[in-house]
Amino acid sequence: MCALFRTITFAVLLPSQPEFxxxxxxxxxxxxRSGVTLFAVLCLLGPDAGFAQDLSSLSLxxxxxxxVTGVSRFDQRSNEAPSAVTIxxxxxxxxxxxRSLGDMxxxxxxxxxxxxxxxxxxGVRGFLQPSDYNSNVLLLIDGIAANxxxxxxxxLGNAGLLDTALIERVEFxxxxxxxxxxxxAILGVINVITTTxxxxxxxxxxxxxxxxxxxxxxxxxxxxxxxxxxxxSASAWRSDGxxxxxxxxxxxxxxxxxxxxxxxxxxxxARYAWDEFTLLGAYSERTKGYATAPYGTVFGDPRTVxxxxxxxxxxxxxxxxxxxxxxxxxxxxxxARYKAKWAFPxxxxxxxxxxxxxxxxxxxxxxxxxxxxxxxxxxxxxxxxFRLRQHNADLGPEPDEVRLDDSRxxxxxxxxxxxxxxxxxxxxxxxxRIDHYSSFGSTVNPRLGIIHLISPRTTVKYLFxxxxxxxxxxxxxxxxxxxxxxxxxxxxxxxxxSLELALEHHFDSDWRAAGSLxxxxxxxxxxxxxxxxxxxxxxxxxxxxxxxxxxxxxxxIWSDGTRLSFSSSWQATHDSESGQRLTHSPRxxxxxxxxxxxxxxxxxxxxxxxxxxxxxxxxxSAQSWANLALVSIDxxxxxxxxxxRVNNLFDRDLADxxxxxxxxxxxxxxxxxxxxxxxxxx
Amino acid sequence: xxxxxxxxxxxxxxxxxxxxxxxRFLGKWALLAWVGIAGLAGAQTxxxxxxxxxxxxxxxxxxxxxxxxxxxxxxxLCVITDDPDVSRPFAELAGKTVRSKTLMTQRRAPLAKIxxxxxxxxxxxxxxxxxxxxxSVAGLPVLTLASSPGSxxxxxxxxxxxxxxxxxxxxxxRSAGLSLASRVMQLARKVHH
Numbered sequence: 001m002c003a004l005f006r007t008i009t010f011a012v013l014l015p016s017q018p019e020f021x022x023x024x025x026x027x028x029x030x031x032x033r034s035g036v037t038l039f040a041v042l043c044l045l046g047p048d049a050g051f052a053q054d055l056s057s058l059s060l061x062x063x064x065x066x067x068v069t070g071v072s073r074f075d076q077r078s079n080e081a082p083s084a085v086t087i088x089x090x091x092x093x094x095x096x097x098x099r100s101l102g103d104m105x106x107x108x109x110x111x112x113x114x115x116x117x118x119x120x121x122x123g124v125r126g127f128l129q130p131s132d133y134n135s136n137v138l139l140l141i142d143g144i145a146a147n148x149x150x151x152x153x154x155x156l157g158n159a160g161l162l163d164t165a166l167i168e169r170v171e172f173x174x175x176x177x178x179x180x181x182x183x184x185a186i187l188g189v190i191n192v193i194t195t196t197x198x199x200x201x202x203x204x205x206x207x208x209x210x211x212x213x214x215x216x217x218x219x220x221x222x223x224x225x226x227x228x229x230x231x232x233s234a235s236a237w238r239s240d241g242x243x244x245x246x247x248x249x250x251x252x253x254x255x256x257x258x259x260x261x262x263x264x265x266x267x268x269x270a271r272y273a274w275d276e277f278t279l280l281g282a283y284s285e286r287t288k289g290y291a292t293a294p295y296g297t298v299f300g301d302p303r304t305v306x307x308x309x310x311x312x313x314x315x316x317x318x319x320x321x322x323x324x325x326x327x328x329x330x331x332x333x334x335x336a337r338y339k340a341k342w343a344f345p346x347x348x349x350x351x352x353x354x355x356x357x358x359x360x361x362x363x364x365x366x367x368x369x370x371x372x373x374x375x376x377x378x379x380x381x382x383x384x385x386f387r388l389r390q391h392n393a394d395l396g397p398e399p400d401e402v403r404l405d406d407s408r409x410x411x412x413x414x415x416x417x418x419x420x421x422x423x424x425x426x427x428x429x430x431x432x433r434i435d436h437y438s439s440f441g442s443t444v445n446p447r448l449g450i451i452h453l454i455s456p457r458t459t460v461k462y463l464f465x466x467x468x469x470x471x472x473x474x475x476x477x478x479x480x481x482x483x484x485x486x487x488x489x490x491x492x493x494x495x496x497x498s499l500e501l502a503l504e505h506h507f508d509s510d511w512r513a514a515g516s517l518x519x520x521x522x523x524x525x526x527x528x529x530x531x532x533x534x535x536x537x538x539x540x541x542x543x544x545x546x547x548x549x550x551x552x553x554x555x556x557i558w559s560d561g562t563r564l565s566f567s568s569s570w571q572a573t574h575d576s577e578s579g580q581r582l583t584h585s586p587r588x589x590x591x592x593x594x595x596x597x598x599x600x601x602x603x604x605x606x607x608x609x610x611x612x613x614x615x616x617x618x619x620x621s622a623q624s625w626a627n628l629a630l631v632s633i634d635x636x637x638x639x640x641x642x643x644x645r646v647n648n649l650f651d652r653d654l655a656d657x658x659x660x661x662x663x664x665x666x667x668x669x670x671x672x673x674x675x676x677x678x679x680x681x682x
Numbered sequence: 683x684x685x686x687x688x689x690x691x692x693x694x695x696x697x698x699x700x701x702x703x704x705x706r707f708l709g710k711w712a713l714l715a716w717v718g719i720a721g722l723a724g725a726q727t728x729x730x731x732x733x734x735x736x737x738x739x740x741x742x743x744x745x746x747x748x749x750x751x752x753x754x755x756x757x758x759l760c761v762i763t764d765d766p767d768v769s770r771p772f773a774e775l776a777g778k779t780v781r782s783k784t785l786m787t788q789r790r791a792p793l794a795k796i797x798x799x800x801x802x803x804x805x806x807x808x809x810x811x812x813x814x815x816x817x818s819v820a821g822l823p824v825l826t827l828a829s830s831p832g833s834x835x836x837x838x839x840x841x842x843x844x845x846x847x848x849x850x851x852x853x854x855x856r857s858a859g860l861s862l863a864s865r866v867m868q869l870a871r872k873v874h875h
Contacts (some may be wrong), residue, residue, distance in 0.1 A: 043778060055730075055737035056775055060869060063738045067844040198808050225792050226814035276791045320789040324773040369770045 063536040082429035082449030084502040084516045085369030088170040093593050095602050097645035098106040098164050102156040105423045108172045109553040109567030112589050112610055114656040116667055118288050120157030122188035126547045126571030126585045130659030135469060138185040141192045142280055144314045147184050148336035149357035149385045152472045159262055159286040159308045163235050166269055168195040176467030176498050177449035179431035181472040182414045186496045194271055197231035209673035213240030229273040239262035244291035246366045247663055249335040257291035257300055267583040278316045285309045294661045303341035303350055309337040326368035333360045348396025358387040376418040385410045390472045392480055403481030411438040427451035427555040443468050443493055461502040468493040475526055475539040486536040488507050520547045544576040586611035605628040616664035625652045640678035647673045734846055735839055736771035739803055742837060743780050745863035759785045760799035768805045782811055801825035823859050832856040847871040
């Protein structure tokens with residue numbers, strides 16, 4: 001079949017007449033019958049990886065006559081990836097005027113973002129565990145794991161570590177990623193790649209303003225020459241916040257919360273690259289008011305606020321150690337702090353809930369292309385979470401009553417290997433990772449992807465993988481003095497097994513469609529339950545959930561720059577514990593984006609549909625909304641480039657089902673929110 | 683972050699019999715789609731652009747004359763790229779012979795120095811980095827090749843329609859003290875004098 005396949009292929013590809021006349025045939029220059037020679041050589045060629053060696057023995061003239069196929073406007077490298085990857089580019093980020101990572105992910109097929117008005121939560125293929133702080137997805141910033149060490153939280157909303165202007169590309173890799181990345185890569189991996197000083201060259205200053213008293217300022221500077229690249233950025237923003245109406249309760253204590261939904265933050269980032277080294281540093285701080293009275297706090301009390309602070313520093317070295325063997329070595333340090341003040345109806349004062357985590361790690365990764373037809377990736381990483389502190393105390397005029405003061409440390413070692421084996425137009429991608437945790441022991445996770453590049457236009461992928469999420473320190477050791485919550489240090493990792501069949505097709509260079517059938521089975525789901533023996537809440541490995549569904553997407557790029565994309569996903573969920581449908585899960589998610597160039601402007605309209613979702617006690621019906629972005633290409637006013645983004649354009653009443661942390665069944669989303677930014681190149 | 687709820691049931695399932703049937707249907711559908719698409723689309727194949735380009739660069743180097751004093755025992759071809767797919771075929775060229783010397787190929791990071799190379803192929807670099815890299819070897823006997831027309835390199839390999847073609851800047855070759863065999867010049871799409 002292979003021989004026949006090659007015969008047909010190259011018969012089609014070869015020119016019937018050589019198109020290059022040879023002036024002075026020399027030893028290296030073949031005769032005009034080179035087509036025949038080439039045909040013979042090509043027929044004898046092995047798989048693609050052996051191509052170069054054999055090709056190099058051909059003459060220049062012969063090489064010039066070989067046809068190349070499959071050139072596309074889309075980034076086609078994702079074709080061979082062992083996953084149905086979605087890539088978001090810098091152009092898209094600029095054109096949509098996205099303000100957070102959550103905004104971007106909300107455009108990805110099969111994903112949906114929800115909010116409790118403090119953090120953004122990502123639902124992946126119908127699965128969203130309320131208030132799991134996105135611990136089921138792994139967030140990587142330039143390849144560095146950025147989930148914090150206590151809650152394993154991936155910050156996707158305003159608490160995110162990076163300004164969107166600093167992001168070059170975002171890749172969402174759905175499915176289990178533990179065979180390469182380790183913990184948290186249960187539902188997918190979000191890979192954020194930062195931009196360079198070169199693409200920012202010079203200084204840019206931005207001023208922003210929006211409704212609900214929103215304003216922001218940012219400055220960034222890029223410098224680059226042939227050996228180095230520097231990018232520095234600083235920004236600050238604040239918003240007084242919307243007046244939030246919590247009307248869906250009979251409780252008379254609730255109503256309108258004015259001036260409590262405030263939000264403010266600042267971020268710093270620096271990235272310096274020299275030769276084979278890259279140093280990255282990022283810091284963010286974000287303070288949020290609560291208009292929603294969580295955990296039974298007093299409604300309308302402005303003292304309830306929470307602050308998240310994160311820092312990340314990493315030094316990476318990349319080199320080709322020997323031909324075909326690339327080595328990446330990295331040392332990193334991270335810190336995440338959480339400080340919340342809760343206004344409980346206490347006689348003397350408030351309650352304070354703090355956590356502080358710090359870790360350092362080293363990793364080495366080799367990409368080995370020395371073996372024909374194989375790309376091997378292997379590596380090891382070690383992480384020392386040397387400070388993991390959780391603290392809870394009632395504050396007051398009396399000495400503080402400490403309910404929880406838990407300090408500990410944890411270590412973790414992981415080794416992994418992955419091979420991509422190229423056989424003709426097949427790619428076999430197999431990987432295995434072994435992790436050892438000081439807290440609970442070892443775990444092994446395999447992955448297998450079989451990718452069939454049926455043609456340069458069509459790819460079919462059959463994917464199997466398993467992944468895990470290590471129970472985090474919060475789930476294992478948090479308690480409030482055994483008042484309502486107790487610790488459970490015996491938790492096991494949560495596990496997922498996933499099967500997927502994905503298909504990608506390029507109708508022509510501008511038209512792409514993809515579809516995916518998947519099944520995720522999550523076992524030992526870590527859930528919080530009431531222990532009937534003592535009436536205390538604790539995390540337990542209880543649930544078992546299966547999600548199966550289908551995602552379809554299509555996108556088109558026209559030569560004038562118009563872009564259109566559409567996606568729709570349906571999923572059926574089943575919770576084995578209850579034998580019923582999973583809560584917080586929509587059956588149907590659909591989205592459509594259109595982006596049109598209009599002279600010096602580009603207008604982008606996003607339409608979103610989210611199916612009905614349930615909570616244990618109520619239901620949030622299906623909702624749809626639209627967002628608009630309008631950005632100028634060149635400066636228009638006072639020498640500034642202008643960008644405008646309006647979320648919830650038609651001011652629809654939108655809501656998300658609330659978690660048990662809140663007294664309400666549903667929390668309203670923001671109404672129409674507009675944000676204008678003026679950017680000057682200095 | 684104190685209390686976290688768990689997913690729990692909401693509404694009774696709508697008949698597991700239906701779900702089972704749907705699953706069987708989906709299974710069949712998937713297999714059918716795969717087979718169908720494989721059959722329909724099977725008349726084409728991938729062509730290895732990177733391998734082809736690497737082979738062309740090797741071929742071009744066979745016809746370059748470096749100043750006698752500039753070459754050591756080996757000829758070093760540096761591939762400046764972030765993309766292992768681009769550099770992979772070059773690793774397989776190492777050990778071949780160029781101007782009766784052994785060819786060494788090295789992949790280097792985009793920000794690495796290149797003035798100790800005899801030839802450099804710059805691929806996938808930002809326009810301004812490409813300009814900076816080329817400026818850093820201006821006047822040196824370093825053959826520069828790039829994969830974007832008008833890049834400012836001595837030889838540019840470009841995709842024209844479905845073929846790889848090359849443009850030559852005789853001026854830049856000359857100012858670096860290099861020369862390219864005239865019969866190769868005749869195969870070039872364009873020669874800038």
